[in-house]
Amino acid sequence: MAEKFDVVDVIRTKRDKNILSDDQIDWVIDAYTRGVVDPEQMSALAMAVFLNGMTRPEIARWCNAMIDSGERLGFESLGVPTSDKHSTGGVGDKITLPLAPLVAAFGVAVPQLSGRGLGHTGGTLDKLESIPGWNCNLTNEQVEAQLKDPNVRSVICAAGPNLAPADKKLYALRDITATVDCVPLIATSIMSKKIAEGTDALILDVKVGSGAFMKQLDMARELARTMVDLGTDAGVNTVAMLTDMSTPLGLTAGNAMEVRESVEVLAGGGPQDVVDLTVALAVEMLDAAGQPQGEDEVRAALQDGRAMDKWRNLIAAQGGDVDAELPWATETQDVLAETDGVMTRLDALDVGVAAWRLGAGRARATDPVQAGAGVVMHAKPGDQVTAGQPLMTLHTDTPDQFPRALEVLDGAWDIAPVGTAFTPGPIVIEKIV
Numbered sequence: 140m141a142e143k144f145d146v147v148d149v150i151r152t153k154r155d156k157n158i159l160s161d162d163q164i165d166w167v168i169d170a171y172t173r174g175v176v177d178p179e180q181m182s183a184l185a186m187a188v189f190l191n192g193m194t195r196p197e198i199a200r201w202c203n204a205m206i207d208s209g210e211r212l213g214f215e216s217l218g219v220p221t222s223d224k225h226s227t228g229g230v231g232d233k234i235t236l237p238l239a240p241l242v243a244a245f246g247v248a249v250p251q252l253s254g255r256g257l258g259h260t261g262g263t264l265d266k267l268e269s270i271p272g273w274n275c276n277l278t279n280e281q282v283e284a285q286l287k288d289p290n291v292r293s294v295i296c297a298a299g300p301n302l303a304p305a306d307k308k309l310y311a312l313r314d315i316t317a318t319v320d321c322v323p324l325i326a327t328s329i330m331s332k333k334i335a336e337g338t339d340a341l342i343l344d345v346k347v348g349s350g351a352f353m354k355q356l357d358m359a360r361e362l363a364r365t366m367v368d369l370g371t372d373a374g375v376n377t378v379a380m381l382t383d384m385s386t387p388l389g390l391t392a393g394n395a396m397e398v399r400e401s402v403e404v405l406a407g408g409g410p411q412d413v414v415d416l417t418v419a420l421a422v423e424m425l426d427a428a429g430q431p432q433g434e435d436e437v438r439a440a441l442q443d444g445r446a447m448d449k450w451r452n453l454i455a456a457q458g459g460d461v462d463a464e465l466p467w468a469t470e471t472q473d474v475l476a477e478t479d480g481v482m483t484r485l486d487a488l489d490v491g492v493a494a495w496r497l498g499a500g501r502a503r504a505t506d507p508v509q510a511g512a513g514v515v516m517h518a519k520p521g522d523q524v525t526a527g528q529p530l531m532t533l534h535t536d537t538p539d540q541f542p543r544a545l546e547v548l549d550g551a552w553d554i555a556p557v558g559t560a561f562t563p564g565p566i567v568i569e570k571i572v
């Protein structure tokens with residue numbers, strides 16, 4: 140059968156700063172998914188979109204076409220509301236781990252379809268795979284059964300191959316053609332998967348700062364606004380929180396070490412910033428799902444073991460040995476403070492790249508990751524430090540990587556003179572509804 144359009148005309152339309160018609164968008168996404176449009180042609184179109192943008196109606200149509208490239212899930216049969224969270228990615232961002240069981244502890248089901256890390260940002264699935272036996276590949280029936288079980292009520296797994304397959308192909312292409320950091324393409328990529336997943340409510344954690352896609356507040360705001368509008372128009376109760384990613388979250392950036400830190404949070408301890416962000420996002424997820432809870436009540440569920448019980452059941456339901464010792468890397472190296480003073484900056488991107496070089500992350504989608512590798516931080520902005528104390532400890536199974544990690548950490552922090560008054564900024568910067 141003859142194709143409806145010539146792809147060269149579609150590329151030319153966007154190259155010349157014109158608006159793509161609904162039919163052009165539907166066709167090009169479908170034809171690319173079918174393999175009729177070649178990767179080099181789709182790369183040219185993605186670059187034209189990157190350079191010339193898309194209007195709101197084009198973005199909405201592009202998102203719908205990506206959803207229609209695959210299946211739509213639905214959780215109507217559960218009989219309880221569903222609420223999901225998506226983070227645009229950062230360094231030390233382990234929030235999904237304590238958050239999903241925490242929200243589930245209040246009876247709201249959490250269908251958390253997660254990804255793997257690429258570059259300096261970690262991936263939830265890589266972190267959880269450091270738990271022996273834990274499995275991220277579930278069928279739709281297994282996902283539903285887990286969400287239906289009142290003792291579990293949450294699932295953290297990989298998106299199946301039929302969920303927005305156009306995005307899977309396009310994201311891989313954008314990754315190798317410098318077209319990732321583009322608001323219309325990020326917004327449609329994220330929201331096509333989330334809308335197709337069928338959640339009732341969605342909280343977007345849009346990271347801002349050196350360790351995030353969006354380095355500037357105005358770009359992050361635009362991305363958040365675009366995604367909230369796409370979700371709302373599709374009937375998903377969507378809220379975005381702009382949150383700080385200028386410095387890593389918590390005191391660890393690496394796979395097994397982030398699971399350990401998350402378990403500390405679920406046991407009622409853990410670093411304050413991780414606890415505060417987990418609680419803030421849980422409050423929003425419960426509210427958006429129509430089951431509002433006060434902040435104190437949500438904090439109490441971390442303190443009294445309700446969230447921990449759900450975590451244990453969640454890990455066990457997916458084959459994980461929740462009591463197993465998590466792996467450690469074989470080699471460590473301390474990085475010492477050279478002066479006394481107050482830490483006023485610790486750069487998220489530099490720490491993320493160091494963790495990646497130590498083996499915690501991957502350069503290509505098919506590379507393996509080291510479970511024990513990463514960076515443990517002993518000081519964060521606002522802390523007093525003393526000359527000679529360890530500021531961080533680097534962990535790896537491949538010690539020949541220490542020099543490359545140390546290279547990127549050169550200049551990654553500032554220490555101001557003793558007595559300097561310094562208070563870190565808030566973790567939640569702004570809410571967009």
Ligand code: URA
Pocket residue numbers: 227310319324325326328329
């Ligand atoms: N995460 C996604 O799923 N897609 C993007 O484009 C960027 C981040």
